[in-house]
Amino acid sequence: MIRVLVCDDHLIVRQGLRQVLADAEDLVVAAEADNGPEAVRRVRQPPPAEPIDVVLLDIAMPGRDGLDTLRQLKAEFPKLPVLMLSTYPDRQYAVRSLKLGASGYLNKSADSAQLIDAVRRVAQGKLFITPSVAEHLAEQLAVPAGAAGPEPPLHERLSHREYQVFRLLAAGKTVGEIAEQLALSSNTVSTYRARILEKTGVRNDVELALYAVRQGVQEA
Known part of the structure; x- marks a missing residue:
């Protein structure tokens, strides 16, 4: 069973994610958090609290946002898969998230099957990258190191x-x-x-x- 922590500051979003994940027999929402610090505290909890296998983490949260929380989680738990969720276009935060150690980036408009597949994939230690995110990564890697190329924005x-x-x-x-x-x-x-x-x-x-x-x- 893959134990998931859902972190989003909107209750209705957390409820929706819980409902989606409930359709998969191998996934369970083990904990919820409405802010980054609470998510970090939950991951830190020792036994008998259930360990967290995957974190679903919203980017846009008040105070410490998802990227700040991701940075802290990866510093303390480098092997913990974190799947970033966002309503922002991929080009704005996807590559930044992956550079900070996220195992994947998914827009909240994704369908249920894609979300479930993403959670399963990152839980296996793999990256989950949509074609859109792959395109943005390819753009950044297109120019070989040391070669002349267009200056980044x-x-x-x-x-x-x-x-x-x-x-x-x-x-x-x-x-x-x-x-x-x-x-x-x-x-x-x-x-x-x-x-x-x-x-x-x-x-x-x-x-x-x-x-x-x-x-x-x-x-x-």
């Missing part, structure tokens, strides 16, 4: 936290709103904003939003 230079702030700024969020959403101080967000402007070569939030649209990171 400027926003690829951003750290994980800078990328979070970048997307929120591009969506029109204020520094205060971002600070509240990410559980950071306004001064810290302002520092990230300054770094983002410098790395992307834009002068203000309007130009940043236009840049995000051009790069396909944000819809117009």
Whole structure:
């Protein structure tokens, strides 16, 4: 039996995932969490608590988001398979997730059979990569090391936290709103904003939003 921990801040999503996994005789939802720290605490629990075989982890959560949680889980439990779930387009977070150690990345719009197959695959120690994600990976690996090739987009230079702030700024969020959403101080967000402007070569939030649209990171 594959024991799954479902981490998502929306109860209705957790209930839906539980219902989907219940259709598979070899899968069981052993625990749920509505935030990253709670998911980490549950994985840490010693016997007699049931060990977790696979973590289903949402990316978009308030405070510590899924990528921060993934980073911590892989640092403490490097062999634990983590399957990332998201509503974001694959190009935004799939490759970042895999680079941080995720065993797979699946959009929440995936059908039940694909989700069950993904959980089984990562539980076996394999990667689960959809054709769309494979295409994005291939684009990054297309140029041999040391060979001349097109420069990656400027926003690829951003750290994980800078990328979070970048997307929120591009969506029109204020520094205060971002600070509240990410559980950071306004001064810290302002520092990230300054770094983002410098790395992307834009002068203000309007130009940043236009840049995000051009790069396909944000819809117009």
